[in-house]
Amino acid sequence: MNAEELQQIAAAAEEERGKFDYEVNVCMGTSCLAQHSDGIRDAIEKEAEGCGKRCHARRTGCMGPCAAGPMVLVEPAGILYGHVHEADAKEIVASLGAEPVARLDPQLGSYFEGQHFRVLENVGHIDPEKVDEYVARGGYEALLKGLTEMTPAAVIEQISKSGLRGRGGGGYPTGLKWDTVARVKGAQKYVICNGDEGDPGAFMDRSVLESDPQRVIEGMTIAAYAIGASKGYIYVRAEYPLAVQRLTVALREARRRGFLGYGICETTFNFDIDIRLGAGAFVCGEETALIASIEGKRGSPRPRPPYPAVSGLWGDPTLINNVETFANVAPIIRNGGEWFASMGTARSKGTKVFALTGRIRRTGLVEVPMGMTLRQIIFGIGGGVPDGRKFKAVQTGGPSGGCLPEEHLDLSISYDALISAGSMMGSGGMIVMDDTSCMVSVARFFMEFCMTESCGKCIPCRAGTVQMYELLSKICRGEATRRDLDQLTELCEVVGATSLCGLGQTAPNPVLSTLRYFRHEYLAHIDEKRCPAGVCQCGPPPRQADLTGTQGAAVEVHA
């Protein structure tokens, strides 16, 4: 593969496109496919053939506003339809070149206002199973440029300059990580893409893998060149069968075109990628646990250092980045680090993809520039809380994050601002809650999650999460005292400070953030035996409640 051939592929794909007057792009993401969008596409194709219109019915990835699905995008007019049924195919085809079908307007209001597509730029426009369509939109230009015009050090320099930080949650500077792995000496190095996406309520990585898998493959290949790796793994959770299937096809296609394999782009650089399936363990998102899982073992984290950069997969130097991190790489190499850094805040550059869900009018996948306020996202893009209810909190960062109240709605999104407010960026789940949610119950929900997902290797997390869960349950039942609350706070500190891995270290966060902003709800449960949201059944305290303590109660949990 050289520049000329790349252009030829792109030109051929363009020519193919030129054979059609219209393109009807039908979403084939998990969400729309579950509503049989494949049947809609077939119907449109058949309909177009029947009436002799030159129309291409394309399978694409997720277009974002999942709740309005199945989604259909008509090009070149750029008309978006929502809640489409197979029976609408006739009308859609008839409307090509004429007035759009008003009935199918998805009513998205200001959903796209302020959104800026970088990671999701191809989503909804290309068939994820066709590598040539990716190339036609500038795909693999960055790889070619990197391999033939830049040294590995120059690639890393651009990534560092871009200010890109890890999108998996921690926000570690990506350039610095690459540089570290590149400097470690080793005959064999690995690149791993973390597609475990354990945060329940987040689906950014799923969407990227399903809709534009080549972008992730290109990012990984550039990374491999930069650090000197010859083998890569994409670790995907088994709950995402469609993502696995699309990736499998994408890897085959990339190999066929020579973007993976031996002598990539007519250089001496070799690299290939395998898929590894997760098996339903949240802790496997943690990098050392993920590595153990790829090695075929139980996913137990181990102490760091040594970091994977020095001793990772099978003891060799390993680079591990998140799906969205890799998806940001190709545009940086194509346009330069400065281009990337021109968007965002001082220390958080570029865009971030969020999965906007919960009690909100317009749910879906959104991509916004760093620095946008929570209010703009929740009330502008998301349209606010429906059913005349009142906004109460927004949860970011998943089980490691926190809940932010109304006072923080004008917070600009950045890694540091979210942490100082007591939450964190996380991988991009953003769950909106209204006044029907009880914040103590929410804290208990996350604690239950951490308790069941704890791998059990270290005592603070294994035993501490059970105790904290019990205390939270006691508060919910209206049986707790102020002393229990003090004990809970103390446990939060101990577990956070002494746990081995990030799961235990951050498990107290949902409790701490709700204690900070919604202490009155805790106190209502404790002092007044009342749940302000009306969720918990706070019965009268049983006799001796204060004397029982929390020990024996743990047994109940395991039963």
Add this chain to the structure above:
Amino acid sequence: MLYVERPPLPSDDKRWRIVSGTMRKHGYSRNALIETLHTVQSSFGYLDEPAIRFVAQSLRVPLSQAYGVVTFYHFFSLKPPGKHTCTICLGTACYIKGSDKLVAEAEKLLHIRPGETTPDGEVSLATVRCVGDCGRAPVALFDGELSAQMEPARLAQRLDDWRAQ
């Protein structure tokens, strides 16, 4: 080349050949343990003792390690599933949209708890942490098929349909 004796297939069930195929694809490497267990789980619906023994012996992994892996990951099941499986998402987005009420409804109708199967072997109840359709929460899966924006009444209807069959 070193000749390694591999255990015979546990039975002449064709599905064992699929399992062997996965191991062969990975060169019978020990690292392929999880991949192989995935194949067993997807072919048979669960992992029983003969299956774990067979995989452990074939890959030369201690039985204790294989068992440890099986019990560590939630995806693997040691019990055969019922004829039908109803899986309810308990991810955060679904929880906020009331999926706990769905679980309560299913428990009430089936008289079993998540992780159990009705005594007649008809329906298994399971929970999952997010299947990625959070935008249309709450979500339930009926025999693996995703159904979003679920309500207790509709869930009850689906369970009834199974029982009517």
